[in-house]
Amino acid sequence: MTTTSPARTPAPRGRPRDPALEDRVFRAAIELFGQKGWAGFTIDGVAKAAGVGKASLYLRWNSKQQLLFDALGARASIDVSIDTGDIRSDLRHLGSQLLGMFWDDGGVTYMRLVVEGAVHSEFAEHRDRLTHPTIAAARQIVRRAAARGELPPGTSPAVVLDAILGATIMHVAVTPVELREAAREQSDEYLDELVDLILAGVRRAV
């Protein structure tokens, strides 16, 4: 997570949305959640980290979950409507978005979503409303390829996506900090190897 330059004029109460300010608030929200988790995440904390008055945040967000999930929707979501007509290029595009997101913050935001959901059940419900449609849409990528005849009919979208999502997050998680920059530069080669392995496996294993 990186910091952004401050908005030129802080938006006073009742003014129309200021995209630069909103971006700053969203970045601060995601970073605070990564650092402190759900229990340590508060609207006041986000206001302080973003350097904005908390009154302006309360004007727009009634609850901390609304603020966090708006921030995640705006800044930590991936495009799963990929449909190039070629499964290799669809999966490369999906993997590349995931890997870029995970390199940016060490996969911490995603792992926090899992960890905090296991500990706080009301958080898990909010999270699942955000993530389940994404998972379902990602599985469609594999189903469409099977329908086109690019993959065998019995191909399991779940196993293919567990492997792509799981391998990319583990690749980032197990790379020692001092090797991270070098590994990030090799992202394309890693994805080539991973996607080719999964596709070759699916074509033979079914």
Add this chain to the structure above:
Amino acid sequence: MTTTSPARTPAPRGRPRDPALEDRVFRAAIELFGQKGWAGFTIDGVAKAAGVGKASLYLRWNSKQQLLFDALGARASIDVSIDTGDIRSDLRHLGSQLLGMFWDDGGVTYMRLVVEGAVHSEFAEHRDRLTHPTIAAARQIVRRAAARGELPPGTSPAVVLDAILGATIMHVAVTPVELREAAREQSDEYLDELVDLILAGVRRAV
């Protein structure tokens, strides 16, 4: 993480180690870490959760990291010295240990190790001393198979293990709570599919 029955007699100061008490302390330590993370993890908190006097814990552990890493070593480590002579059975055995561990606590302990290491750098150093030898040993499983001629010479141990470790943890993480028991019962089928896919992929993709 499940609870255990209490030890019959709490060990007073200076007595020899009591395995039942130790087990109770280690379970409490891992569960507390999963719930509260590194910042919320304290020796006093473990004593309270385990229902033992904190003095007896301080007698044995000088620091909270020592206590946590002893607990992880005893209860959340996997056997990576697997060497059956057959790569499919080695990876099935490895995957089965991982999946069992992740089903027990939703993968929370492992994800906490990643998340807390990204947030607290001194924690990351302790963690890496525990996890790096395990990762290195696991990679040897793949290297030995390549040396035996079971896998092509250029096979990347990193990609194979990222995929096994990553897919198992994601499988657990994305399974909705209400489907978890049913999915857990299908663990063998899941591992068959995953390991066969990875092996078929490796044999073709190199």
